[in-house]
Amino acid sequence: MTGPDTPEAAGLGTLRPRLPSPLREAVDERFARHGVRLLLKRDDLIHPELIGNKWRKLAPNLRAADGRTVLTFGGAYSNHLRATAAAGRLLGLPTVGVVRGQELAGLPLNASLARCAADGMRLHFVDRSTYRRKSEPETLTALLRATACEEAYVVPEGGSNALAVRGCTALGEELRGRADVVALACGTGGTLAGLAGGLAPGQRALGIPVLRGGFLDAEIRALQDEAFGGPRGDWSLDDRFHFGGYARTSPELDAFAADFERRHDLPVERLYVAKSLYGLLALTEEGVFPRGTTVAAVITGRPLDRPNWPNR
Numbered sequence: 001m002t003g004p005d006t007p008e009a010a011g012l013g014t015l016r017p018r019l020p021s022p023l024r025e026a027v028d029e030r031f032a033r034h035g036v037r038l039l040l041k042r043d044d045l046i047h048p049e050l051i052g053n054k055w056r057k058l059a060p061n062l063r064a065a066d067g068r069t070v071l072t073f074g075g076a077y078s079n080h081l082r083a084t085a086a087a088g089r090l091l092g093l094p095t096v097g098v099v100r101g102q103e104l105a106g107l108p109l110n111a112s113l114a115r116c117a118a119d120g121m122r123l124h125f126v127d128r129s130t131y132r133r134k135s136e137p138e139t140l141t142a143l144l145r146a147t148a149c150e151e152a153y154v155v156p157e158g159g160s161n162a163l164a165v166r167g168c169t170a171l172g173e174e175l176r177g178r179a180d181v182v183a184l185a186c187g188t189g190g191t192l193a194g195l196a197g198g199l200a201p202g203q204r205a206l207g208i209p210v211l212r213g214g215f216l217d218a219e220i221r222a223l224q225d226e227a228f229g230g231p232r233g234d235w236s237l238d239d240r241f242h243f244g245g246y247a248r249t250s251p252e253l254d255a256f257a258a259d260f261e262r263r264h265d266l267p268v269e270r271l272y273v274a275k276s277l278y279g280l281l282a283l284t285e286e287g288v289f290p291r292g293t294t295v296a297a298v299i300t301g302r303p304l305d306r307p308n309w310p311n312r
Contacts, residue, residue: 012062012091017046017055020174023296026264035291036284039179040266043171044273044302049090052300053184053191054083056171057164058155062087064163065153069094071144072155073134076104077112077247077271079301080159080187085121095121096147098134102127111304122147160190160219165197165227171298172198172205172233179203179296181289183280185210185272186237187246189220191300196233197224205235208276212245241279247271253278269301 022042031038043052050058057080062070070093074081081097088095097116105125109117117123124147126134133139135156144150155161172195175182182199186192186207196205209216216237224232243250249270257274261267268274280297289295 012059015047015050015090017050017059019046019170021046023175023178026266026297028263030281031284031295034284034287034289035293036289037294038280039294039296040264041171041175041182041296041298044267044269044299049086050083051302053168053171053298054079054159054301056168056194057159057190058083058087060163060167061153061155061159061161062091062093065093067093069096069149069152070155071096071098071147071149071152072159073098073100073131073157075100075246076110078158079112079272080157081116081121082112082119082304084155084159085116085119088121089119095119096149096152097121097123098131098143098147099123099125100128100131101125115304156188158188158190160188160193160223162223162227164190165194165223168194169198171195172203174198175296176200176203179294181206181293182296182298183208183276184298184300185276186216187211187272189216190223191298192235193220193223193227193232195298196235197228199233203234205233207235207237208241208279209237209239210242210246210272210275212239212242214239238279238283241275241282243275249274256281266299267302269303272301273299 022045024040026038026040028038046055070084072084074097085095102125130139144152168191181204182195183206186209192205192207199205243253253274256278257268257270260277277297280295
């Protein structure tokens with residue numbers, strides 16, 4: 001049971017998230033010339049360390065963990081692993097990150113994994129074949145045994161489960177009546193699944209997947225089934241803007257992101273946010289949005305190397 005001395009009771013309520021997150025207009029002639037109004041939903045300002053959709057997805061899972069070790073999964077550049085590690089440090093919760101890629105075990109940690117380790121997360125590297133089977137009961141049991149975490153609370157890759165999806169409905173509720181289309185980058189699909197469930201009738205959620213493969217549609221439907229018992233809301237995906245897959249960028253994308261930063265005084269995270277903003281501009285220039293459309297772009301994170309960007 002949750003008591004007055006548990007990390008959740010003592011810490012989660014004291015982290016003081018900035019909710020609802022700010023919503024501001026971004027005046028941009030590239031959108032305006034097509035009659036499209038652009039809004040920025042600044043979920044990157046919810047909390048300095050548990051930013052964006054990570055707060056919305058992690059908070060209900062941290063409550064459910066109730067002081068137990070949290071074990072979760074991610075790749076070498078996982079924002080979810082970073083957020084989970086930060087939550088563990090802030091709340092005094094032990095955390096374990098199962099990282100895709102056994103070959104990384106003997107190499108120096110990249111900046112993202114180094115941050116996880118500095119925040120106290122114990123990293124456990126596994127080969128890619130095992131990682132693909134991580135949700136299978138036998139494989140998961142073996143991983144829990146290998147990490148000496150048989151009693152841990154397990155959070156899936158990206159933090160996307162029924163609790164997280166229901167937590168993300170608040171994002172949609174905060175945007176009711178504020179935009180015709182709400183767009184965001186998607187990794188595992190949990191935020192989009194919840195966002196769509198929280199929007200009002202007549203509003204549409206648009207996901208920009210950052211991974212290749214075209215598998216996300218089925219994943220989102222399964223998450224909504226688990227969270228709500230069936231489909232919720234009007235949502236769609238556009239798979240054209242992943243720039244080669246997760247953690248991949250290009251000079252074109254980097255130039256676009258740098259230009260957007262200068263125009264709007266906004267830190268543009270490259271692996272997710274830049275791809276969603278690039279996709280929105282491309283869709284606008286293609287005439288996908290009728291004149292008079294208001295589009296809200298959810299800013300789900302900020303660059304790792306610029307944590308102290310002005311919070312406006």
